[in-house]
Amino acid sequence: MRTFKELFRAIDGDGDARHKLRSFNISQRLDGKAKSVKLLAESLGFSVRAMELPRGMAGRLVRDAFSDNGFEIQVNQSYSVQSQRWAVLHEMGHFFRKHVDRSDYLAADMFLDRSSEAFYVDQKEEVEANEFAAVVLYGDGALEAAKSLHGANTTKLAKVFGVSEKSIEYALKKFT
Ligand SMILES: [Zn+2]
Numbered sequence: 799m800r801t802f803k804e805l806f807r808a809i810d811g812d813g814d815a816r817h818k819l820r821s822f823n824i825s826q827r828l829d830g831k832a833k834s835v836k837l838l839a840e841s842l843g844f845s846v847r848a849m850e851l852p853r854g855m856a857g858r859l860v861r862d863a864f865s866d867n868g869f870e871i872q873v874n875q876s877y878s879v880q881s882q883r884w885a886v887l888h889e890m891g892h893f894f895r896k897h898v899d900r901s902d903y904l905a906a907d908m909f910l911d912r913s914s915e916a917f918y919v920d921q922k923e924e925v926e927a928n929e930f931a932a933v934v935l936y937g938d939g940a941l942e943a944a945k946s947l948h949g950a951n952t953t954k955l956a957k958v959f960g961v962s963e964k965s966i967e968y969a970l971k972k973f974t
Pocket residue numbers: 888889892911912913923924927
């Protein structure tokens with residue numbers, strides 16, 4: 799999956815959500831600076847918090863009766879900024895790809911950590927959440943555009959997208 803068209807077929811999100819996701823992707827081309835995934839998530843109704851989490855847990859999606867969409871994204875504050883940014887997009891992926899039941903806001907707290915092997919739940923859902931993150935960042939030619947501007951310099955590209963060099967290396971294989 800490399801395009802928003804494909805992603806939109808797979809996600810549950812209204813027109814407003816789709817517009818915001820696509821706008822985020824496009825906004826990355828403006829000035830070569832990584833855009834805030836926290837602001838994106840908040841604009842989509844999540845609350846976002848960096849906090850202490852168990853070792854090996856990059857992030858998790860938990861029910862939050864006070865956020866606009868009923869969920870809070872928590873990321874591990876001891877992880878790198880790049881990892882925290884990825885975790886925010888990854889957890890958003892679990893939400894939009896319908897891995898959580900959004901209909902019952904009063905359901906018991908359900909900790910949906912799937913961000914590490916230790917708390918591993920479902921490989922298919924992990925792949926889907928990462929796919930979501932990758933398309934939002936790199937899809938619709940975003941990575942190709944950055945590559946034509948900066949070359950295949952992974953250090954530079956990692957900075958542009960605010961991700962790890964490893965993520966860029968993987969994305970270059972998949973998206974260009
Ligand atoms: Zn996950």
